[in-house]
Amino acid sequence: MFWKPHNTFAGQTTLRDCCEQFLSARSAALKPGTVATYQSCFRAHLYDAFADRKVESITLGEWIDFFDKKAIHSRVTAGAILKQLKTVLSWSVRRQMISLVDVLQLRVSDVGSAPKVGSRVLTILECGKIIRELDKCRATKAVTNAIKACLLTGARISEILKSKRADFDLESMIWTVPINNSKTNLPIRRPISPALLDILQEQWNLYHSPWSFPAANDLKRPGNIASVNKLVREIKPRLEIPDWRIHDFRRTLSTRMSEAGVLPHVTEKMLGHLLGGVMAVYNKHDWLDDQAVAYEQWTNKLKLAALGDSKIVVLERRA
DSSP: OOOOOOSSSSTTHEEEEEOOOOHHHGGSSSSSHHHHHHHHHIIIIITTTTTTGGGGSOOOOHHHHHHHHHHHHOOOHHHHHHHHHHHHHHHHHHHSSEEEEEEEGGHHHHHSSSOOOOOOOOOOOHHHHHHHHHSOSSEEEEEEHHHHHHHHHHOOOOHHTTTTTGGGTTTTEEEOOOOGGOOOSSSSEEEEOOHHHHHHHHHHHHHOSBSSSTTTTEEEEOOOOHHHHHHHHHHHHOOOOOOEEEEEHHHHHHHHHTTTTHHHHHHHHHHHHHHHHHHHOOOOOOOOOHHHHHHHHHHHHHHHHTTTTOOOOOOOOOO
């Protein structure tokens, strides 16, 4: 079936046409979260831009003016919009919906900025302060427990929030993140530490839901990242420690485990990363036993820090 433009002027392809056809053709092959990101960007920034204009008729100067206005509010947002726009228009060119357009020449640095790569690594004492503050606050238990689970495991917050009871095998004590929740498009396997098990059992006792960390107002849905971020913003001023965010937990675990002598391939598996080089092709081992030892050491230190033990400064190097 041939694609037919449906804009005001027959035979002319608008920016909205490109966006809608891209989503229609590509959504099935993309993760739901990726589709949602595209949809959000299109609705907020692209659908109504240059309405009813043929894409080829939009000059490079007009595009630069468009991005300059976006950059006034956020240079990172302007850069992100350009990346998505180029993805859509390049796809449209390959599908012969439009001819090559000048905006594809632009780079992120021409109109905005790429997101900054984080460098924050928390100390063990700072982690303890966060745990104590979570224990004191009156937020929904599912939200505080989700943050704790991130700190304990080094998992992505999306992996925590989207986890289901069925993902946790209590017989083998293995948590498997399914492909549809994995950023690597491969299952991620981690051992279930006693500390994580305590959180999970508390969640399952509190909430009768297929989701381990369900939304407070609808147990049929997973928890919302917005609720997690809101709580983080609320507790930050009370902690009196340098700025941090949830994703810093992953960098913290990796760094502190390396200080303790845990080998890099083990910490990479704990984070759910793909291994590089030949190992990525031939070695499918998850080092679950080594992960379990590292998690035990990590959680023991976090427990001591949560009790306010000022002697917990760095992890001792393993023999």
